[in-house]
Amino acid sequence: MPDSARTAPRFAAALFDLDGTLVDSxxxxxxxxxxxxxxxxxxxxxxxxxxxxxxxxxxxxxxxxxxxxxxxxxxxxxxxxxxxxxxxLLDHTRPFPGVRALLERLVAAGTRLAVLSNKSDGYTRQLVEALFPGVPFGAVYGERPGVARKPDPSAALALAAELGVAPAACAFVGDTPVDMKTARAAGMHAVGVTWGFRGEAELRAHGAQALAQSAQELAAALL
Structure with missing residues (x-):
């Protein structure tokens, strides 16, 4: 379907890694x-x-x-x-350029948003609340006792269930091989961003199905 005819976002939900994906930490x-x-x-x-x-x-x-x-x-x-x-943790950490506007575009298009990080749950929530006030994330998960870390898909699947979205209708966005492995293990679309901690070749080698070099390119991959 041509982009001009699309009436719904490409994915019902977008799950984001935090460090190196949403924020430069x-x-x-x-x-x-x-x-x-x-x-x-x-x-x-x-x-x-x-x-x-x-x-x-x-x-x-x-x-x-x-x-x-x-x-x-x-x-x-x-x-x-x-x-x-x-x-x-907030001395120098800031959202990457264009990320706030990207999230707002996704929300306007009807995409559900969530965060899944291997950072401790408390720090993850603190950063999201401080740096993205008003962005309606449906759920924010960091590392928690008794819950396997990425690339185990358990937390990603729990997030999708909490959002009420089938895994196949989710994009998982991240900047490391761990994120790409998580996406593929959960049956989600693996989207790599190259502005974070790892490069394009490494992301592709670990299963990235799409790559974005800017927030604008990421919007095109998700919408």
Missing amino acids: LEDIAGAMNWALAQHGLPTHPHEAYRHFVGEGVRVLVSRASNEAPGALQAALLESYRAHYAEH
Whole structure:
């Protein structure tokens, strides 16, 4: 059907990753982790290195940043990271250019919105509430005890059920292989964005069915 004749959005719902997809949070994550490493006498990393540390939850972040330090030290690093990040998660984190307008276009078209992140649930909700006031997300899920993290599809499927939308009618939008794997495992359309933590080739290799280099291109893929 030509775009001019389309009366409904291409997908009934769009599920978004948070870090690297909706918001540019690299500086605050890297700053908090480097602070924690320094507090425990460990070497820090250039902020760009964190593009390959994030995406699979905070414990994996700590393990990678500490070069798989012993368990007791990782636990102490995790506590230090969380304490510092809680005070600084909004220092530099902002929505990517055009994202707010994109979300508003989707809402106007009737697309249901949700967020699914491997960031802790409290931080996920805090960032969404602070940076996207008034955007009517139908549900916001972060990492929670007893719920498997992405790429396990369980949380994505629970979100779709909460929105009342079949998985096949959902697009899952993210910036890492974890997101693409989640989408494919859940039977959702995998849409990769190239402005986040990973590049086009890596997203395609892990199942991206569409790619967007800007919010405008993402709108074209979803509407």
